[in-house]
Amino acid sequence: MRKENRAAAGAAAWQVIQNTDSRISVWQRLAAVPRMLWSGLRGRYPELGRSKLIGMLLMAAYIVSPIDFVPELFIPLLGLADDVGIAVWLATMALGESERFLEWERRNQAQQAFQQANPDPRAGQPQEGHASGAGGR
Numbered sequence: 001m002r003k004e005n006r007a008a009a010g011a012a013a014w015q016v017i018q019n020t021d022s023r024i025s026v027w028q029r030l031a032a033v034p035r036m037l038w039s040g041l042r043g044r045y046p047e048l049g050r051s052k053l054i055g056m057l058l059m060a061a062y063i064v065s066p067i068d069f070v071p072e073l074f075i076p077l078l079g080l081a082d083d084v085g086i087a088v089w090l091a092t093m094a095l096g097e098s099e100r101f102l103e104w105e106r107r108n109q110a111q112q113a114f115q116q117a118n119p120d121p122r123a124g125q126p127q128e129g130h131a132s133g134a135g136g137r
């Protein structure tokens with residue numbers, strides 16, 4: 001891949017990453033990726049489905065794996081281009097998903113704080129219709 005093409009691909013990926021409506025920085029999203037993956041693996045973050053998680057892990061394995069679909073030894077430019085393309089795709093996907101994770105995490109924390117500040121007054125009271133000893137035999 002020519003230097004200009006790599007720069008254009010990087011610039012396009014950066015534009016996708018920056019074009020969000022929220023005020024969450026790239027660095028905040030990058031720092032949230034390990035938490036997001038861990039929460040996804042443990043099933044705590046339901047928006048990160050198993051297929052998306054497996055896809056991200058497979059893309060990461062493809063990038064670091066010495067086995068490649070298009071080997072750099074035989075077709076150097078194309079071999080490097082597919083790795084760069086997958087890396088850009090993975091980075092864009094991970095950072096986009098981590099933005100949604102941070103928003104979910106903040107909503108979850110706010111909901112927990114609200115529930116702690118405003119406990120349900122019915123909690124701990126017996127439910128109606130479940131009185132012991134009642135029943136028609």
